[in-house]
Amino acid sequence: MEHGSLNTAARHPPAGDSHSTSGKQNRMDDAPACDFHKLFDRSPAGIYVVQAERIRYANPVLGQLLVRDCAALADASLLSFIHPADRPDVEQQRRQQLQKSASCRLRARIVRGDGSFKAVELMEALVDDDALTGQPDGPVLVGVMMDGTDHHQADLKIQERLNFERLLADLSAGFVNLPCEQIASRIDTSLKLLVEFLGNDRSTFVEFGSDEDQVQISHSYAVPGCPPFPIGPFAVAKLPWFINEFRSGNSVFMRNIPEDLPDSAIEERERCLREGIQSNVTVPLRAGGELLGGLTFAFIRKRCDWSREVLSRLSLIGEVFAHALLRRRNEYLLRKTMEENLRLRQQLEQDNLYLREQVVLKHSHGRIIGQSDAITQVLADIERVATTDAPVLLSGETGTGKELLAQTIHELSLRKGRPMIVVNCASLPATLIESELFGRAAGAYTGAVSAQTGRFELADGSTLFLDEIGEFPLELQAKLLRVLQDGRFERLGTAQTISVDVRIIAATNRDLEAATRDNLFRPDLYHRLNVFPIQVPPLRERRDDIPLLTWAFVEALGKRMGKSIKCIPRKAMQQLQDYDWPGNIRELSNAVERAMILADGDTLHIEPPAGSHSGPTANKTLKQVEREQILHVLEETGWRIRGKGGAAERLDIKPTTLEARMARQGIQRPGR
Numbered sequence: 001m002e003h004g005s006l007n008t009a010a011r012h013p014p015a016g017d018s019h020s021t022s023g024k025q026n027r028m029d030d031a032p033a034c035d036f037h038k039l040f041d042r043s044p045a046g047i048y049v050v051q052a053e054r055i056r057y058a059n060p061v062l063g064q065l066l067v068r069d070c071a072a073l074a075d076a077s078l079l080s081f082i083h084p085a086d087r088p089d090v091e092q093q094r095r096q097q098l099q100k101s102a103s104c105r106l107r108a109r110i111v112r113g114d115g116s117f118k119a120v121e122l123m124e125a126l127v128d129d130d131a132l133t134g135q136p137d138g139p140v141l142v143g144v145m146m147d148g149t150d151h152h153q154a155d156l157k158i159q160e161r162l163n164f165e166r167l168l169a170d171l172s173a174g175f176v177n178l179p180c181e182q183i184a185s186r187i188d189t190s191l192k193l194l195v196e197f198l199g200n201d202r203s204t205f206v207e208f209g210s211d212e213d214q215v216q217i218s219h220s221y222a223v224p225g226c227p228p229f230p231i232g233p234f235a236v237a238k239l240p241w242f243i244n245e246f247r248s249g250n251s252v253f254m255r256n257i258p259e260d261l262p263d264s265a266i267e268e269r270e271r272c273l274r275e276g277i278q279s280n281v282t283v284p285l286r287a288g289g290e291l292l293g294g295l296t297f298a299f300i301r302k303r304c305d306w307s308r309e310v311l312s313r314l315s316l317i318g319e320v321f322a323h324a325l326l327r328r329r330n331e332y333l334l335r336k337t338m339e340e341n342l343r344l345r346q347q348l349e350q351d352n353l354y355l356r357e358q359v360v361l362k363h364s365h366g367r368i369i370g371q372s373d374a375i376t377q378v379l380a381d382i383e384r385v386a387t388t389d390a391p392v393l394l395s396g397e398t399g400t401g402k403e404l405l406a407q408t409i410h411e412l413s414l415r416k417g418r419p420m421i422v423v424n425c426a427s428l429p430a431t432l433i434e435s436e437l438f439g440r441a442a443g444a445y446t447g448a449v450s451a452q453t454g455r456f457e458l459a460d461g462s463t464l465f466l467d468e469i470g471e472f473p474l475e476l477q478a479k480l481l482r483v484l485q486d487g488r489f490e491r492l493g494t495a496q497t498i499s500v501d502v503r504i505i506a507a508t509n510r511d512l513e514a515a516t517r518d519n520l521f522r523p524d525l526y527h528r529l530n531v532f533p534i535q536v537p538p539l540r541e542r543r544d545d546i547p548l549l550t551w552a553f554v555e556a557l558g559k560r561m562g563k564s565i566k567c568i569p570r571k572a573m574q575q576l577q578d579y580d581w582p583g584n585i586r587e588l589s590n591a592v593e594r595a596m597i598l599a600d601g602d603t604l605h606i607e608p609p610a611g612s613h614s615g616p617t618a619n620k621t622l623k624q625v626e627r628e629q630i631l632h633v634l635e636e637t638g639w640r641i642r643g644k645g646g647a648a649e650r651l652d653i654k655p656t657t658l659e660a661r662m663a664r665q666g667i668q669r670p671g672r
């Protein structure tokens with residue numbers, strides 16, 4: 001090689017090296033003239049001297065490293081042998097380091113004469129001393145080049161590891177505190193990142209569910225030009241061997257497909273051939289000790305060049321995803337449970353409370369409350385018969401609403417302009433009934449000082465309601481029949497016949513037909529009254545109406561008492577519906593009234609009478625107990641003393657005895 005003008009300088013380094021301060025032993029002034037050129041030629045490291053960007057000296061080892069003839073290096077640019085990608089870095093590093101000190105240390109790849117690249121290490125010193133270089137052409141760069149392959153490999157590994165760890169940290173950070181609705185889209189972007197980093201062609205999430213026969217493909221990303229795996233359920237039968245490996249929690253590492261596939265993997269072999277899959281790596285998705293699925297890395301355009309070691313790293317990535325999936329699953333589960341709880345609680349609350357709006361407002365028919373089939377049928381009958389003048393016989397237990405129904409018939413009739421006249425045949429002593437009904441002349445009988453207009457006369461043009469007709473005295477029944485037939489009768493004590501136009505509605509809680517058989521009631525009268533019979537059902541046969549009725553009474557009483565009740569506990573309402581209500585609607589109305597008196601909030605705590613009357617009697621006197629019992633039964637029977645189902649019969653005493661006890665206790669029927 002032609003050594004440049006620096007050769008002399010190299011052979012005879014000048015005296016007074018300003019950098020050498022350590023003493024004479026390092027200086028070669030006194031040594032016999034030394035051919036540094038020859039010495040450097042023997043150096044095991046590549047040595048070069050560069051001035052003005054041009055190589056002025058290069059030893060043989062430098063030529064070997066660059067795989068170039070030494071002669072060809074003369075005057076060449078050293079930088080031109082540096083890998084183009086590394087050049088900017090080399091220049092920048094050199095500049096920065098030489099600003100701080102006289103020497104620098106660099107790593108780079110060189111482009112060799114045979115076209116290959118090689119990692120080298122460069123150590124250089126800038127000598128800016130004309131006396132030293134013997135040249136006025138500016139500073140000189142003296143450098144040593146050594147093989148840096150080992151360092152480079154190690155660097156690459158470290159860099160790769162660092163990059164992986166950064167990726168892992170980024171992926172993990174992306175899922176922290178992420179709302180669970182966003183987990184799916186974050187998995188998608190993370191998969192893309194992952195594929196770009198790892199250099200495979202497609203990555204897919206396979207999740208296990210409760211169905212043994214299928215798995216769920218939940219996410220898939222493929223590089224442009226490769227199809228992603230279709231999202232949705234995927235039958236295990238399509239890739240049985242593969243999915244079985246997943247399910248066992250095994251990793252799959254197939255660098256060469258189909259060679260690496262076992263013979264049993266028939267479907268897998270076919271599918272890989274069809275889709276052109278050359279390699280496939282799969283790691284399990286495990287979190288919280290649970291196997292959730294697998295994450296696959298497919299290679300389509302080229303074979304995988306990963307070593308098996310990569311599996312442990314991929315498993316770490318799998319774990320990051322698996323934790324996100326598990327969190328999403330648990331959160332959805334939790335939400336579902338909470339929603340279910342809320343739904344159940346609301347249902348329970350609704351079940352427990354009868355809300356006034358739901359019950360009362362929707363289902364009332366004027367004053368008659370009820371929507372059961374039984375009462376609906378009665379109402380239909382009433383509507384049909386109301387506008388006729390036909391007599392109506394209402395039969396039913398005490399308190400079932402016979403009088404209310406009679407009133408309704410009257411109000412629906414053409415006679416509604418005049419008030420309905422009511423006669424309770426059971427509450428009037430037999431001796432008074434005749435004059436009450438038919439009237440009397442003055443002096444008609446002892447004590448009858450003045451004339452009296454009978455109820456028939458009062459009811460002329462209107463309706464006469466004969467309540468408890470079963471108690472009507474037998475001896476007067478013929479007279480009653482006559483009025484019913486031709487509207488004529490005579491006042492007591494006169495022979496003058498009076499004609500009236502009266503519509504009769506009768507009510508009874510007795511079996512009138514049976515009474516005719518027992519000769520207690522005239523059959524002809526019975527048939528006359530029974531033109532349009534209506535059977536009024538007892539409350540126990542229309543339990544569905546109990547909530548409606550209860551709320552109707554709560555409403556009416558609430559207005560009167562200034563109380564606003566909003567709910568009734570379900571259990572209480574159920575008890576009301578379970579109770580048999582021998583006193584029927586009247587008894588229910590009384591039970592509501594009692595509860596309303598005690599109510600002090602917006603919830604009505606109500607019990608059926610059986611509960612309220614079974615309270616302890618230990619502290620009460622016999623008189624008190626008797627009084628309460630008489631009152632209770634009178635309330636239930638609507639203050640009817642006589643007859644079947646009357647208070648006397650219920651208390652198993654004679655009506656006269658009951659009347660006597662009522663008088664003794666000072667019990668009087670409240671004004672109607």
Ligand SMILES: Nc1ncnc2c1ncn2[C@@H]1O[C@H](COP(=O)(O)OP(=O)(O)OP(=O)(O)O)[C@@H](O)[C@H]1O
Nearest residue numbers: 367368369398399400401402403404585586637638
């Ligand atoms: N369907 C109903 N809707 C609302 N309130 C009703 C209904 N039926 C009856 N009631 C009420 O129940 C109480 C008893 O009714 P009512 O006096 O009409 O019964 P009754 O069968 O004539 O009784 P009794 O045979 O003892 O005379 C009354 O306060 C009445 O307003």
